[in-house]
Structures are given as C-alpha cells and as structure tokens.
Amino acid sequence: MTQTLDEISAILLYAAMGGYAIAFIAFTFDLARRSAVRTAVESGAERIAAARSGASARGGVGTLERPVAPARDREGVSLRVAVVLTVLSWLLHLGATVLRGVAGARVPWANMYEFAMTGTLLIMAVFLGLLLRRDLRFIGAGITGLVVLMLGVATVGFRVDVVPLPAALQSYWLVIHVLVAILGTAFFTIGFALSVVQLLQARREHDPASRLRLPASVPSAGVLENAAYRVVIVGFVFWTFTLIAGAIWAEAAWGRYWGWDTKEVWTFIIWVVFAGYIHARATRGWRGSRSAWLAIVGFSAVLFNFGIVNVFFKGLHAYSGL
Amino acid sequence: MSRSSELARPADHYDSDGGDAPVGPRLGPVGWLRFGWRQLTSMRTALLLLLLLAIAAVPGSLVPQRSSDPNGVAQYRVDHPDLFPIVDGLQGFDVYTSVWFSSIYLLLFVSLIGCVLPRTAHHWRAMRSRPPRTPARLARMEEHTERETAGTVAEVLERAEGALRRRRYRVQRYGDSLSAERGYLRETGNLVFHGSLVGILVAVAVGGSLGYSGQKIVVEGEPFVNYVAGYDSFTRGRLVGDASLDPYRLTLDSLDVVYERDNPNAIGQALDFTASVTLRQPGEDDSTAAQIKVNEPLRIDGTDVYLLGNGYAPRITVRSPEGEVVFSGAVPFLPQDGNLFSTGVVKVPDGLPEQLGMVGLFYPTPVTLESGALASSFPDLTDPLLSFNVYTGDLGLDEGVPVSVYTLDTEELTQIAGRGTDVDSVDLAAGDTAELPDGLGTITLDGVSRYASFEIHSDPARLWVLVFAVLVLAGLLTSLFIPRRRLWVKAAQVDGAVRVELAGLARGDDPGLVGAVGELAEDVTGVRSAATT
Ligand code: HEM
Numbered sequence: 001m002t003q004t005l006d007e008i009s010a011i012l013l014y015a016a017m018g019g020y021a022i023a024f025i026a027f028t029f030d031l032a033r034r035s036a037v038r039t040a041v042e043s044g045a046e047r048i049a050a051a052r053s054g055a056s057a058r059g060g061v062g063t064l065e066r067p068v069a070p071a072r073d074r075e076g077v078s079l080r081v082a083v084v085l086t087v088l089s090w091l092l093h094l095g096a097t098v099l100r101g102v103a104g105a106r107v108p109w110a111n112m113y114e115f116a117m118t119g120t121l122l123i124m125a126v127f128l129g130l131l132l133r134r135d136l137r138f139i140g141a142g143i144t145g146l147v148v149l150m151l152g153v154a155t156v157g158f159r160v161d162v163v164p165l166p167a168a169l170q171s172y173w174l175v176i177h178v179l180v181a182i183l184g185t186a187f188f189t190i191g192f193a194l195s196v197v198q199l200l201q202a203r204r205e206h207d208p209a210s211r212l213r214l215p216a217s218v219p220s221a222g223v224l225e226n227a228a229y230r231v232v233i234v235g236f237v238f239w240t241f242t243l244i245a246g247a248i249w250a251e252a253a254w255g256r257y258w259g260w261d262t263k264e265v266w267t268f269i270i271w272v273v274f275a276g277y278i279h280a281r282a283t284r285g286w287r288g289s290r291s292a293w294l295a296i297v298g299f300s301a302v303l304f305n306f307g308i309v310n311v312f313f314k315g316l317h318a319y320s321g322l
Numbered sequence: 323m324s325r326s327s328e329l330a331r332p333a334d335h336y337d338s339d340g341g342d343a344p345v346g347p348r349l350g351p352v353g354w355l356r357f358g359w360r361q362l363t364s365m366r367t368a369l370l371l372l373l374l375l376a377i378a379a380v381p382g383s384l385v386p387q388r389s390s391d392p393n394g395v396a397q398y399r400v401d402h403p404d405l406f407p408i409v410d411g412l413q414g415f416d417v418y419t420s421v422w423f424s425s426i427y428l429l430l431f432v433s434l435i436g437c438v439l440p441r442t443a444h445h446w447r448a449m450r451s452r453p454p455r456t457p458a459r460l461a462r463m464e465e466h467t468e469r470e471t472a473g474t475v476a477e478v479l480e481r482a483e484g485a486l487r488r489r490r491y492r493v494q495r496y497g498d499s500l501s502a503e504r505g506y507l508r509e510t511g512n513l514v515f516h517g518s519l520v521g522i523l524v525a526v527a528v529g530g531s532l533g534y535s536g537q538k539i540v541v542e543g544e545p546f547v548n549y550v551a552g553y554d555s556f557t558r559g560r561l562v563g564d565a566s567l568d569p570y571r572l573t574l575d576s577l578d579v580v581y582e583r584d585n586p587n588a589i590g591q592a593l594d595f596t597a598s599v600t601l602r603q604p605g606e607d608d609s610t611a612a613q614i615k616v617n618e619p620l621r622i623d624g625t626d627v628y629l630l631g632n633g634y635a636p637r638i639t640v641r642s643p644e645g646e647v648v649f650s651g652a653v654p655f656l657p658q659d660g661n662l663f664s665t666g667v668v669k670v671p672d673g674l675p676e677q678l679g680m681v682g683l684f685y686p687t688p689v690t691l692e693s694g695a696l697a698s699s700f701p702d703l704t705d706p707l708l709s710f711n712v713y714t715g716d717l718g719l720d721e722g723v724p725v726s727v728y729t730l731d732t733e734e735l736t737q738i739a740g741r742g743t744d745v746d747s748v749d750l751a752a753g754d755t756a757e758l759p760d761g762l763g764t765i766t767l768d769g770v771s772r773y774a775s776f777e778i779h780s781d782p783a784r785l786w787v788l789v790f791a792v793l794v795l796a797g798l799l800t801s802l803f804i805p806r807r808r809l810w811v812k813a814a815q816v817d818g819a820v821r822v823e824l825a826g827l828a829r830g831d832d833p834g835l836v837g838a839v840g841e842l843a844e845d846v847t848g849v850r851s852a853a854t855t
Contacts (some may be wrong), residue, residue, distance in 0.1 A: 272376040
C-alpha cells in the first residue's frame with residue numbers, strides 16, 4: 001500500500017514538473033515577446049516620462065515621485081496559458097505531496113526529497129497567492145524555472161523510499177519548526193526573484209542606452225524594491241520563529257538549546273544576513289541595489305543550507321535520508 | 323520641518339537629517355571620543371558588523387568544533403597534521419568562543435546599546451508629547467490630496483477628528499488644521515526587539531556560568547547518582563561548585579527499544595526508545611517511577627535528564643583456574659553500525675597468573691557473510707554472539723595514567739587467541755562458559771543488558787532566554803507590520819464650500835499610506851469614490 005501510494009505520488013510529481021516546465025516556456029515566451037514589442041515602439045511616451053522624472057529630481061525636495069502607472073501592454077495568450085498551467089500543475093504537485101504524506105502516515109517533510117517537494121509547493125503557493133493581490137507574473141518564468149530545477153535535482157538526487165520516522169524526529173516540533181522554515185524559505189524565494197528583477201530594472205533605469213529589455217509592465221526598481229522588502233520581512237519573521245522553535249526542540253531533544261551544530265550555524269547566518277538586508281534598507285547609501293544584493297546573498301545561503309549543508313556537512317541534523 | 327525630529331535615528335539612517343558625509347572630529351580627546359562613538363553607533367557600522375558576524379560564523383561550520391564535535395577535532399589532527407596547529411592557533415576549533423568572533427558580536431552589542439538607549443529616552447518623551455504642528459505646505463508631503471465639501475470649517479474638522487480618533491490616531495488641533503499620528507508601537511516594538519537581543523545575550527552568559535552538563539552511561543539495573551565524580555564526563559560553569567548538584571539517585575530499570583520489522587526499506591530502524599527509571603531524591607524514602615524518551619527528557623527541579631544513546635553491555639564473569647571470580651560486571655560496548663555490531667574491552671588486572679586484556683566483538687543478531695566474516699543483521703537480540711581476541715601482558719593500569727575503558731593498547735601485549743593467531747577466538751552465546759587459552763581460567767557470558775547514555779543538563783537561565791526570544795519575536799512583529807504615519811487635515815472656507823487639504827507621511831515602510839489618506843478624505847467629505855487607491 002505504502003509503495004503504491006508513493007509511486008502514484010511520484011507520477012503526479014512528474015506530471016506537475018512537466019506542467020511547470022511548459023508554463024516556464026510560456027512565461028519566457030511572453031517576456032521575450034513583450035520586451036520585443038517594447039523595443040519596436042520605444043515611443044514618445046517613454047521619452048516624456050524620462051524628462052518628467054528628470055525634472056522632479058531637480059525641482060522636488062522632500063516629495064517622492066509617485067510611480068507612474070506603467071503603460072499596460074497587451075496581454076498575450078501565452079501569459080494566460082502560463083498562469084493556468086501553473087495553477088493546474090500546482091494542483092498535481094499538491095496531490096503528489098499529500099499522497100507522499102499519506103504513504104508515510106506523517107507530514108511530508110522528513111527528508112530532503114520531501115523537503116524539496118513541500119518547499120517548492122509552498123514557493124508556488126506563495127507566488128500564486130500573491131498573484132491574487134498583485135500582478136507579479138513577470139517573475140513567473142523565474143519562479144517556475146527555479147521550481148522545475150529544484151524538483152529535478154530532488155527527484156534525481158534526493159529521492160528515497162518511504163521509511164518511518166527515526167525516534168529523534170518524532171515530535172510535534174517537526175511539524176511546526178520545519179513547516180515554518182519551509183514557509184520562510186518560500187517568501188525568501190519570491191523576495192529573491194523580485195530583487196533580481198529589481199537589479200535588472202535599476203541597471204536599465206541608470207543607463208538609458210542599456211540594451212537590456214524588460215516588458216513595460218514591469219514596475220520601476222523602486223516599486224520592486226518595496227515589494228521585495230515586504231515579502232522578505234514576512235520570510236524573516238518566519239525564519240526568526242524557526243530559529244526559536246528549533247532552539248526549543250533542540251533543548252527537548254539534545255539537552256541544549258544552542259550548540260553551534262552546522263545546521264544551527266547556517267540558520268543563524270541566514271538570519272543575520274537578512275537582518276543585514278533589513279538594516280541596509282534603512283541605511284543611507286545602502287538602499288536600492290546594494291540591499292537587493294543582500295537579499296540575493298541571503299537566498300543563496302538558504303539554498304546552500306539546504307543543498308550543501310544537509311548533504312555534505314556533518315552534524316546532528318543528519319537526516320537528509322541519503 | 324525636520325522629518326526625523328521625533329525619531330532619534332543614527333545620522334546615516336535614510337530617514338534622518340544628518341548629513342551623510344561623516345563630520346570630522348573637532349580637535350581634542352573629547353571630540354575624538356564623540357566622533358568614535360558616533361561612528362560606532364551609526365547604521366553603517368551596525369550593518370558592517372552584522373555582515374562581518376555572518377561571515378565569521380562560516381568557518382565554524384567547515385572545521386569541526388571542540389564544543390560540538392570533539393572526536394571530529396581529534397580526527398582532524400590525524401588527517402591534517404600540518405594544518406592542525408595553524409587552525410588551532412587561529413582558534414578555528416573554538417570559533418564561537420574565539421577572540422575574533424567574540425569581539426565582533428561584543429562590538430555589535432555595544433553599538434546596539436549605544437543606539438538603542440538614546441532612542442528609548444527619545445521615544446519615551448515622544449510618546450507623551452503631542453503630534454507636531456501642521457506643516458505650512460502640505461502639498462510637499464509624500465501623499466497629498468484636495469477636496470471640496472459643503473458645511474463649515476468647524477464641522478469638517480470635527481468630522482475629521484472623529485474619523486481619526488476612531489482609527490486610533492492621536493490628534494491635535496492647530497488653528498484650522500489637524501495634526502494626527504499613529505503607530506508609536508512600531509518604535510516600541512523596534513526597541514523591545516533590540517533590547518531583547520541584549521537580554522538573550524546576558525541570559526545566555528548567566529546560564530553558561532551557573533549551569534552544568536555531563537554524560538553518563540547507565541546499564542539496566544544499575545543506578546546513577548548525581549554528583550560531580552559520578553559522571554563519565556562533566557563540564558560546568560564558573561560558578562558551579564562541587565556541592566551545587568542535587569544528589570538524587572536514578573536507577574535505570576529497563577530500556578525498551580522498538581524496531582521496524584515490516585517496512586522492507588527500513589528493517590531494523592529504531593522507532594522508539596523508552597527508558598524506565600526510578601528516581602529517589604536525597605533524604606526521601608519514597609522513590610518515584612518515570613520514563614525518559616527521545617524528545618521527552620525527565621525534568622527534575624531544574625536539571626533535566628536526556629536519553630541520547632543506547633547500546634549493549636554484555637554481562638561477563640571471569641574466573642581463575644581455582645574457580646574464584648576475578649572479574650564480574652556488565653561491560654558497555656560501543657555500537658559500530660546501525661545493526662548494533664559493537665566492540666568493547668574487558669581488562670582483568672588482578673587474580674590471574676597474568677594480566678588479561680580482551681577485545682570483544684558483539685553481534686546482537688549474528689550472520690555469516692559470504693566472505694566468511696561475521697556481521698550483525700538486526701539490532702535486536704536474536705541468539706547474540708560475543709567473540710573475544712585475548713591478550714596477556716602489562717595492561718599499563720598501574721602507571722597512574724588515566725586509560726580509556728573502551729580501548730586496549732595491544733602494542734605491548736601478547737595475543738594468545740583470536741584472529742591472527744593459531745588459537746580460535748573465544749566465542750560465547752548467552753549463558754555459555756568457555757575455557758581461556760593457556761589454562762588461564764574460564765569466562766562466562768551471563769547475559770546481555772542494554773545501557774542508556776544519559777545527558778544531564780542544568781541551565782538556570784534557560785527560561786529567561788526563552789522569554790527574551792519571545793519578546794524578540796513580538797517586537798519584530800509590531801515593528802515590521804504596524805505602520806507609523808502622520809496625517810494632516812487643513813480646512814479653509816471658499817465661497818460657501820470648504821476646501822479640505824489632506825496629506826500623509828509614512829515613517830518607514832507603509833504600503834497603506836495612500837489608502838489611509840484616501841479613506842480619510844472620503845470620511846471627511848462623505849463622498850465614497852470607487853477604487854480611490
Ligand atoms: C545584534 C544586532 C542587530 C540585529 C540582529 C538587528 C536586527 C534588526 C532588525 C531585524 C530590524 C527590523 C525590525 C525592527 O525594526 O525591529 C532592525 C531595525 C533597526 N535597527 Fe537593528 N539590529 C541589530 C543592531 C542594531 C544596531 C547596532 C543599530 C544602531 C546602529 C540598529 C538600529 C536599527 C534601526 C534604526 C532600525 C529601524 C530601521 C527602520 O527604520 O526600518 N540595529 N534591526
């Protein structure tokens with residue numbers, strides 16, 4: 001029974017990956033198309049906008065230039081196809097994850113394969129959830145691409161059979177601590193994607209001659225920065241909770257709340273980097289691109305913590321299942 | 323108007339007036355001190371130190387640490403004999419207590435205190451002062467709008483004041499205008515957050531000097547008494563004396579382990595450990611029974627007992643040729659693999675014609691591999707087998723040098739039985755008695771007990787660390803998600819109508835500012851507009 005359920009789960013996951021991959025192509029196609037359209041009609045409107053912002057920089061003190069609503073370029077079929085496909089794939093992904101949990105009769109995040117599965121599920125959930133409130137489809141290509149990559153690595157490199165929980169993991173803290181960590185990661189991922197676009201956009205804004213093209217509906221670097229910040233601070237709160245919950249669990253399991261175990265070290269490093277990011281946002285000379293780089297460094301540390309520390313570093317948290 | 327006049331911020335905070343070019347110090351030592359202090363408590367320094375702290379924490383995850391992985395350090399010495407002294411010289415095996423790591427975080431906390439104290443004083447005053455005067459030119463604010471409405475100036479302002487108060491703004495009237503502010507909790511939260519970080523640091527330090535921890539291996543049926551010499555290994559804080567321990571007695575009645583037997587992918591995986599113990603407090607006649615599990619320590623008045631490991635302890639009796647018992651006891655063996663193949667050492671220094679040392683290999687469920695070698699195929703006991711290589715000679719126990727009970731230095735000894743000699747190893751099933759070679763006597767395997775490896779911990783400041791950690795989280799939530807903003811309303815009579823000017827200014831991240839000004843405008847004019855945001 002366990003085996004069968006797990007096999008069905010794997011098949012659903014492959015289907016979801018296929019769906020995400022096609023969605024990725026559609027998102028990318030859409031980006032390419034709209035960027036191309038934009039180059040063709042690089043219009044008077046843009047020149048006027050540039051002149052305007054130049055004027056306000058000279059004239060206005062203390063006021064903020066309100067972001068001009070970007071010209072809404074015509075929405076293509078590919079974009080809608082991409083979103084619909086992403087939602088459908090997500091449902092398959094959800095099914096795969098739930099079945100895996102049922103197969104193991106426990107939460108589906110007890111080894112790296114399952115972390116990756118639930119983690120990408122939540123990245124997608126946060127992305128789709130945010131889509132309801134804001135048009136973030138311009139990071140769709142980045143997010144679906146990243147998720148396909150992660151799932152690919154997980155199914156090839158981390159896949160393990162369903163085994164019961166080792167005694168050390170039989171605790172309700174597994175449910176809370178790990179789930180919140182994964183949630184934090186999901187928000188950091190969206191923040192990362194927004195920060196990358198922010199950097200591209202900033203480069204384009206600084207250098208009008210730049211050959212970098214982005215669709216006109218992509219907001220300005222400043223708007224992207226604020227959006228990234230809002231997502232990252234949610235992730236940061238979850239991460240802070242993860243750190244505290246982890247310490248409480250460590251106290252119950254190992255008799256000390258903090259022991260500088262490698263996994264603890266990296267969780268701490270990530271926390272400090274993002275605290276740095278939040279500070280940078282409040283420090284003159286560090287807002288903008290520099291702080292965006294910190295969000296990217298922080299996310300890289302999250303990936304490192306998951307992909308490298310789990311597998312190659314020795315420590316008490318040795319349950320990658322590999 | 324000075325935008326930062328009510329929030330004390332380091333000069334290089336983005337929302338502050340201070341010029342960002344560092345002002346050179348005035349001559350004189352006081353000037354230099356002040357300059358240095360300003361630098362240390364600036365946002366830039368805090369950021370730099372934070373990033374430095376993150377980087378400095380990395381090496382400790384690459385190199386084994388004495389605190390968490392002493393065996394790893396020993397192994398590192400063997401693997402990298404050349405590198406070892408260099409890394410050790412840089413305190414690379416004690417990163418988190420090293421001079422360089424400590425100086426970074428101590429500087430950071432000095433900076434933090436230097437930053438937070440003046441802000442706390444400032445905030446205290448700001449909370450009890452009135453919202454500042456309405457600025458002359460509202461149009462210059464971040465968010466600004468104008469409406470016209472019927473009525474009188476007094477009515478309009480009254481409506482606005484009511485609306486603002488309902489939304490929990492603090493409101494002050496200045497002539498024909500209102501000045502309102504909300505979100506003081508944002509700053510409070512920020513101060514609680516940073517202050518609680520200091521609290522954590524202090525609580526951890528206090529706990530470190532008042533706490534202790536130790537490990538003890540206890541075989542089923544045997545007791546453990548909580549006193550310093552009763553431990554296999556023991557570390558304590560500076561303020562812990564020999565008499566500080568509560569000398570209770572803990573007897574391990576049994577250790578029960580449940581193994582997976584069905585799932586073909588996980589045969590032999592341990593699913594559950596239960597240590598049943600009897601606890602007797604000093605000076606009390608009654609004892610209480612209790613259980614200890616992984617993740618469920620036994621908490622005894624501030625000291626906690628954790629179940630961290632387990633293994634087998636064969637019960638062995640060695641008799642001299644005359645039949646006298648020269649050794650008897652349960653000997654803990656160290657597990658070597660998941661199926662609890664274990665090794666251990668028996669030393670018999672007295673009572674036999676020669677000193678006797680034996681290296682034992684223990685197979686809980688023995689199988690013979692294709693190669694002919696023995697192995698264990700399951701961690702539970704199924705016809706267990708104990709196999710000894712036997713040595714004679716000077717065991718080196720009389721030289722006063724402490725020797726580990728888990729190792730036997732065979733270099734100076736003569737092997738008289740087991741692999742590498744003509745004589746077969748001494749193999750015993752439970753209950754068996756065998757002759758030792760050379761007529762040295764007999765050895766009996768009376769049975770096999772389990773042992774538990776307990777970790778006993780005391781940290782009196784633990785609760786404080788938790789309290790401050792919760793405050794950190796609470797402070798973080800309020801400071802990140804409660805918007806702080808100012809709103810202004812100015813009303814003026816123009817030809818039978820009232821012209822209302824509304825403006826808003828966010829202090830820090832505030833996605834809701836635009837909406838707040840829009841809503842207030844609707845409340846004041848009574849006109850609902852569709853989708854004003
Ligand atoms: C252990 C070191 C520190 C950590 C982990 C840390 C972390 C944080 C975090 C997470 C925030 C955002 C949440 C909040 O506003 O409460 C923050 C904000 C802030 N921190 Fe720190 N901080 C540290 C040290 C400092 C120091 C030394 C200073 C002073 C130089 C400082 C000044 C500030 C200020 C002014 C803000 C408000 C930023 C804003 O206006 O958005 N912090 N800090």
